[in-house]
Amino acid sequence: MEEYFILFDYEYxxxxxxxxxxxxxxxxxxxxNPKKLSLEFNVHIKHYNYHSKRKCVKYCNLILNHCWRFRTKDYGSRDNLSNCCSEFNSFQIMYSTNKEPLNPYSMTLKQGLQHLQDQLKIRQQSINGEDxxxxxxxxxxxxxxxIQSNMNKNVLLNDIYKHLPYYPxxxxxxxxxxxxxxxxxxxxSIQRAEIPKIISNEDAIIPPNQKSTFNPLLYKCDIHQLKIFLNKTCLTKEKSDNNLKLLLHEVIKNNCLCDLIPKEILSTRKKVIEQQIGYNKENEDKLILNDKILNDKILTILNELKILYHDDIHKKMGYPLELHHICA
Incomplete structure (x- = not known):
């Protein structure tokens, strides 16, 4: 595959x-047709996508007049190249910002619409995989x-537009x-695993020689694990490195707490919630997280975080997403 600078000579x-x-x-x-001021109706452009498995790259390509293949790096470059090549044809259809060269003497309205549909499918697939x-x-x-709404779609484009000035x-x-x-x-294709409603306290015991860590994405049935962690943290007076505290502190600091609170309680509960969690602008470690704060009806984003974090598809991915990834 060679790279070229390209020049369009529309006169010839x-x-x-x-x-x-x-x-x-x-x-x-x-x-x-190289003759000056002559008409041309046989310019043909076909888009297609090519996936290079070796380079893990997707190219946006087009075929001009059934014989010349061009490769571009993205769909925008292909659109520009396609529009420039369409100018060689005397009769053009423009939709959105794209142009298509058609032959009005051999193509019907139905065939023209089908051609545009095929080109759009290739374009959308190259943008975000929509096929x-x-x-x-x-x-x-x-x-x-x-065009008349009751127009017969099997009529030639020539019969629709032949009365226009400067046609074709x-x-x-x-x-x-x-x-x-x-x-x-x-x-x-996955199925969401059932969430256990009850977990025995025996499963929640943390061995003495094991450092306690707090998973902020606990379910309501795991609240006893949170209490065990908080109690142990208070006894050892260890500085909290809780990601959830850092996240909530940053959210409140940037005046975005309202995004986490349902609208029906927003006007009356914002300041109350800040007081309940012990918000201190200068110190995120003073935030207080308890079963009242971890309420799905107050900080609604917590429930969504838990569902996303424990989702089977996240498990299949190997749990790569951190809190800030999920919230984004």
Whole structure:
């Protein structure tokens, strides 16, 4: 695969490629009719994506006139290249910021819409992996010029636009609404494990020679583990390095506590909660966490954190996410 500088010569409908290492080396690609002021309707562009397993890279490529293949680094570069190549064709359809060269004498309205749908599918797949069509609709009344809503889709584009000035050397605007999603075959099928409602106190005993650590993502049934940890921490007077305290302190310090509190109690409980947890702007270690504070109905984000942290898919990932990752 070689890299080239590219120049578009629209007067003679050709592409000039300059070798990146040797600019004296020139390659000319005759894309369409080279005669000046002539018409051209056979420019064809097809998008496709290529995944390099060896380099773990996804390329956004296109094929011009069924024979020349171009590779770009991202979908934006491919869109720009595709739009530039579309200018070689006399008749163009523009949707959003993209252009497509079509032959109005051989392509019907239905075929034109299908071609745009195929191109959009490749584009969305290259952006975020969405390859399954959910919705595709052309708003005929918002097209420029408008298309009759009861128009027969099997009619040639020539029959729709032949009355326009300067036809067929024109650019038409179609208003397309579309939506894609990632197909289920690319997702991981899992089932959420049942959360135990009761855990015996024997399982919660911490051996004397084992350093106690606090997992901030405990379930309500594990509250006794939290109490054991807090009691032991108070006895040993160890400085708390609790990630949850650091997180909550930073949230409150940046005036974002309201994001963790339900709207119905926000106006009356914000200051109360700050007092209950012993918030001190200068010292996060003075935060107090108890079963009243760890209430799913007050600090609602805690419940979501617990669910995400203990989710089977997080387990399959090897528990790589820290608190700040999950909250983000």
């Amino acid at each position: 409908r050709r592409i000039v490629l300059f070798d990146g290492s040797n600019k004296l080396k020139i390659i000319k690609l005759q894309v369409g 399954k069509l959910i919705m595709f609709k052309c708003n005929f009344d918002e097209c420029k010029p408008q 050397n024109i650019q038409i605007h179609w208003k397309i609404d579309f939506m894609f999603m990632v197909s289920y075959k690319h997702t991981i």
